[in-house]
Amino acid sequence: MVSGIERPLDLLNKARGKEILVQLKNDKQLVGTLLAFDIHINVVMDNAKEIENNAHKRNIGLTFLRGDTIIFISPSTVSAEEKQ
Amino acid sequence: MVSGIERPLDLLNKARGKEILVQLKNDKQLVGTLLAFDIHINVVMDNAKEIENNAHKRNIGLTFLRGDTIIFISPSTVSAEEKQ
Amino acid sequence: MVSGIERPLDLLNKARGKEILVQLKNDKQLVGTLLAFDIHINVVMDNAKEIENNAHKRNIGLTFLRGDTIIFISPSTVSAEEKQ
Amino acid sequence: MVSGIERPLDLLNKARGKEILVQLKNDKQLVGTLLAFDIHINVVMDNAKEIENNAHKRNIGLTFLRGDTIIFISPSTVSAEEKQ
């Protein structure tokens, strides 16, 4: 069971500094390290890579991503760490 | 008859910790355990699985999902539990 | 003539506990019993069934539906009851 | 010339209880009697009929229609009545 997630943004807070997968509305994905986010779910990622159809497409590095383009954010490593 | 649902968010409150089916606007579905939600209907799900055309597509684990991508959330087990 | 509907939400208020047809923007429809709604037209329906091209598609039971996915809500039985 | 329309909602106010044609963003139309509206242009229509490609498609009776699905509302009979 995951503890300490009362509100949705708590998950993003736990994921700071960790790898996240971001699914975009345009069917592409970004993977990278979450550095910052705000209440609009705008995020900054470091070492971001764009992925399409499961293939690496391009490196975009340090990136500001608008929240309204996002479907979901999955910080997989938080999931593993926090569960027992 | 279902009792104790005066406002729509009451249903989501009852569904915390239970399995939900989330129908997305992009024709995909997520199933998983509802951990948290807010007034924008942003949700956090645990053990989330993405489903497309009734087939399991990928495991995305612990996930933050933006509310504006959602059509409906169906916490089936609440339905069964609460009805007599 | 229908009486007692001064504001649009008055109709939804009269329809609580009754069958409604919800036309969605994605060309599907939900039918079920209206349990609750809010000013965003988020609704909770019980015994909801999804319909596409006039055919029953799946049962989704007790469901939270986001208001921004809705075109119209038609509580047919209110229409019949209230008119003389 | 039409008198007494200083603000757009004045026209909807004059059209209460009268027949209106509602053009929807999905290329369909609703015709029926306007019972109520609010500042979001949510409307309640009675005896609403859905029309597509100039053909009657289905009766939906007493209906709540979300304002954000509407292109225009044309209360034709107000036009005729008010002009001299």
Add this chain to the structure above:
Amino acid sequence: MVSGIERPLDLLNKARGKEILVQLKNDKQLVGTLLAFDIHINVVMDNAKEIENNAHKRNIGLTFLRGDTIIFISPSTVSAEEKQ
């Protein structure tokens, strides 16, 4: 040069009672007389005619048009009058 237009709505104010061309997001156009508008750019037009592919399609008469369906409003006759 056009005088007296400090803010965009000043143009709509000058165009009251005059012919306007409204380009809609759905590729259709409405022409008619501007009677009223508000800050959402909702407008009321009289004697409105719908035009598609440069051909007259239907008369819709006195009409309430939602602002969020509009691309531009061109009150051509104001342009001619105000310029020297």
Add this chain to the structure above:
Amino acid sequence: MVSGIERPLDLLNKARGKEILVQLKNDKQLVGTLLAFDIHINVVMDNAKEIENNAHKRNIGLTFLRGDTIIFISPSTVSAEEKQ
């Protein structure tokens, strides 16, 4: 280097009375003289011309353009003037 642009609207302020190119979300462009704008990026242009696929399509003259239809506004002559 361009001076005096601290906030995005400063550029639009400098472009008043000058030629602008407006790229619309519908893949068309408008060129004309910027007369006025507001915080929604609603703009009024004079002598506006619609361009599609690099070809002049129609003159629309003095025009009110809704901000939510715009991708970018490029006041080319400001660029040339202000740079050294």
Add this chain to the structure above:
Amino acid sequence: MVSGIERPLDLLNKARGKEILVQLKNDKQLVGTLLAFDIHINVVMDNAKEIENNAHKRNIGLTFLRGDTIIFISPSTVSAEEKQ
């Protein structure tokens, strides 16, 4: 590791005066120098060039870009500078 980015807009603040790549929702990209931005992520770029399918398409120079058309902004040179 990137330092000094607590909130997403901090990245845009660091990127002022530097080259950015802007990915637009319409599948095109703009590259140029970031001059200014606001909380809506409206930006002003200098020497902006439009790119489509990895090919240079046109120079648009000094440009105001609406924030709601943006997917991400990648100030690549900030990434390189700030990391050790």
